[in-house]
Amino acid sequence: MKLYQLFLLVLVASVILSCDEEENTDSGTMMVYFSHFGGLDHQSGEALELDLAESGSTDYDIHSMEEGIGMFNVATLQYYVTNIKLEGPNGEIFIDPMKVSAKAEEVTGYYLVKEGKSSSKAIMLSNVPAGEYDKITFTIGVPEEGIKEGAAGGVLDPAEGAPFWNWNNGYIGLTVEGMAMNSEQPQVIGDGWTIEEGSYAFHIGGWKDIEETTANNIKTLTFDLDGQLSVNAEQNPAIHMGFDIVQLLEETGVDFASTYAVHSPLLGANFAENLNKAFFLKHTHQTDSHEMKEDDHDHDDHSGEGHNH
């Protein structure tokens, strides 16, 4: 992370914190970080950090033992996180306010987490009521509430990079693209665009429940934390979530020979069903002190207090 980004974050954090102190001493913040992995190291069992490949590169740096998957890389990984909720053992509850608006600055509660863009992987929840929290829930994808209000700005603006299906209107909840050794994707040359031979694109979307049979790929995931995190005006607790692409592909049973272009709700349904196995709780910190200096890689060398492993 660049120095000015760190500076900006500290500034934002301190402004929000100071505001809280003035308005409400019975609340605090919670950071939620997302990190991305490409399988486990077979010797140590440690999750391997995901490094983005150049688009079109055939350097396959990710490996699955599953024959249908084999060697591949990831050039694009992004997903929407929405409807974040924190809960505690004594009835504590925090629901991140959701708002769709044409004005970018008024959109709240919708996050587009994108590998390679570190600011997108750190979500700050503010005005969290003071208390103990031991559970986090969030949704992957943009549910109906994000569609039915019509045109939207900010992370929901398709002209600003929001992944959007124009023919079957809705946001792509999860995008994974790259090259795979086993992909049977032939080269396709269109008017001003090319689909590379051996590439793959998994676009998981679809929010409509038409006659209750059509794939609704908006999935809500809940994770128990590895202990209790105290939220108050003084501390900066943090939850670190992980996402393992190898786990997703293995659980989904992907065979790149036949599955390399997923662009419809039905084809994406199996992926969506297995999101709960691809996302995992990595760890939590009672005090989030130095996280932002890294580009969300492994935090195991971290020496903060209250490390719950």
Added chain:
Amino acid sequence: MKRVFKVSPLLWACIFFYSCSEEEVKVNNDYKFISPVNFPEPTYTFENNQITEAGFELGRHLFYDPILSVDGTVSCNSCHQLSLAFADAQQHPLSIGVNDRLGIRNAPSLANLAYFTEFFWDGGVTHLDHVPINAIEAEFEMDEELSNVVQKLRQSSKYDSLFKQAFDVDEITSPFMLYALAQFTTMMVSANSKYDKYVRNEEESLTEQELRGLESFEAKCSSCHSGVLFTDMSYRNNGISSDFVDLGRATITELESDIGKFRVPSLRNVQRTSPYMHNAKFKTLEEVLDHYESGISISETLDSSLEKGIVFENGEKDDIIVFLKTLTDYEFISDERFTAPQ
């Protein structure tokens, strides 16, 4: 003394303003969405996007501006013309996009969009705001990226001030462009046909033949073309084909049972919207009724009500067509507000 001097002009201004507004209480409804009394409640999200004159006028500029297309050759108006109730020209059975690319379906009328919840022949888009994105980005329509359209609008000399006036924004963004287009298109309410004036008792009567046609229509067509919009908004296979290159509704639902089904179209202004059907198979209303009488193609998803065709008595088809012509809204198709901006 100084104090009095300071107050009095303000006072005078108040009095002047007050008297003015009292004398000229004239409400301008030209840019207000007014739902006709014989229509249902509109479904568009006006609470997010209230129509104003400036917003409507911006939408009008955008609607007629080929800047939306990749090479500046195709505007919304290319396939949606006012005199045809915003349907496509008869010589364009399928829409024509950039580089004369042939579309896959007949461009439908845009009348009464504020009352619909699903758009396009397959209903794939569920909000009017999102409709232009599909037309802009479809390769055989405008073939342009939404982000490029925004860039071009930012670079043009006229749009900055139009967006500022319409939405009080300093920077042009896509949601406000879509809002403006929706303001223009939701105002396309067609409810002043001879038929409407007849049902609203506005000193309009239907001829004997038109009344006979109405009766026959209600008996034989209105199970699908129902209600004041003359569509039940469902998707049906009406026997146009049994070989489905275009999967229709199944493109969206991915259900085999929806293959070959398309939206039941509204019949308002149907006299002006030839050719008919998603694939523009028929040029005349006579051909359409002949199809329902004896031209049905049998396939697995054919609508059950059409398995045996529709039986018409002698002269009944003529009566129905005469009735359908009472749905033409001449005020709508000549409404100055919707003409190309100067």
